[in-house]
Amino acid sequence: MTGPPGRTRDDGGSPVSRGGLGRWRDQLVALGWLVLVWILLWGDVNWANLVGGLLVGTAVLFFYPLPAVTFGGRLRPGALLVFAGRFVVELVRASIHIARIAVQPGYRPRGAIIAVQLRVRTDLNLALTAEAVSLVPGTLIIEVDRRSATLFVHVLDTHRPSDLSAARKRTLAVERRLIRAVGSAAELRLVESRPVEKGTDS
Numbered sequence: 001m002t003g004p005p006g007r008t009r010d011d012g013g014s015p016v017s018r019g020g021l022g023r024w025r026d027q028l029v030a031l032g033w034l035v036l037v038w039i040l041l042w043g044d045v046n047w048a049n050l051v052g053g054l055l056v057g058t059a060v061l062f063f064y065p066l067p068a069v070t071f072g073g074r075l076r077p078g079a080l081l082v083f084a085g086r087f088v089v090e091l092v093r094a095s096i097h098i099a100r101i102a103v104q105p106g107y108r109p110r111g112a113i114i115a116v117q118l119r120v121r122t123d124l125n126l127a128l129t130a131e132a133v134s135l136v137p138g139t140l141i142i143e144v145d146r147r148s149a150t151l152f153v154h155v156l157d158t159h160r161p162s163d164l165s166a167a168r169k170r171t172l173a174v175e176r177r178l179i180r181a182v183g184s185a186a187e188l189r190l191v192e193s194r195p196v197e198k199g200t201d202s
Contacts, residue, residue, distance in 0.1 A: 031057045033128065040135055073187065079180040086177060087132065090170075094137040101157060109157040113142065114164050116171040119194055120179055120187045121149035128182075129175045139167070 031054070038053030039045055101109050118129060123146070130141045130151055143152040155167040176191045183191070 027061060030061060033131070034060060037131055037135070073179075073182045073184040076181055079177070080182070083177040083181045087136075090136050094139075097157070098137045110159055111154060111156050112158040112164055113152055113154050114168055116151045116153055116168050118149045118151065118175050119172070119191050120175065120183065122187075125149075125175065125178065125183070125187070126151070128178050129171070132174050132178065133171055139171075 034057035035050065035053035038056055039049050042049045042052075101107060118125060126144055126146065126149060130144060133139050133151065133153060134141045138156040140154045141151055142154050144150070145152070151171065153167065153171060155164070158164055158167065179187050179191045
């Protein structure tokens with residue numbers, strides 16, 4: 001939804017400035033996430049990977065400019081730490097599960113593709129949630145429907161309908177933790193009004 005020229009609105013209808021300062025802030029936020037993804041892909045935090053991530057991220061934003069995505073949220077350090085902590089726990093848990101599958105004789109995992117419609121329909125939320133989900137072993141985003149804010153997720157090792165339901169809830173839990181960490185007040189109210197079942201979020 002659009003407002004007066006040079007402004008846009010978030011999901012709650014609040015106007016968000018898109019002036020020069022706002023665009024620079026959006027670029028810095030995008031660069032920060034690209035650097036984080038680069039470091040996670042290498043699996044090691046050091047100065048070389050940090051500098052490499054900055055260079056690669058800058059090149060990506062320069063040569064392949066992203067669509068204008070206005071960041072209308074606010075950074076909440078406590079919630080960001082919770083997101084990072086839960087992400088590490090899920091990363092370790094999924095890695096152990098994949099390793100067990102790899103060494104188990106005669107075991108054939110069964111994959112499935114599920115559609116998960118996100119509650120916050122912004123490009124930024126789509127991108128961040130998709131990245132966070134794909135970085136966890138055993139799950140991979142294969143397609144994104146931008147219009148309906150739907151992620152199509154390939155999930156490894158699913159044998160029962162309850163496994164598919166659990167994977168869907170985990171994806172929505174990731175979205176909620178992200179919104180708690182960097183979302184606007186309107187986005188936060190939206191995800192809090194549609195809770196994920198107990199045991200899949202914190």
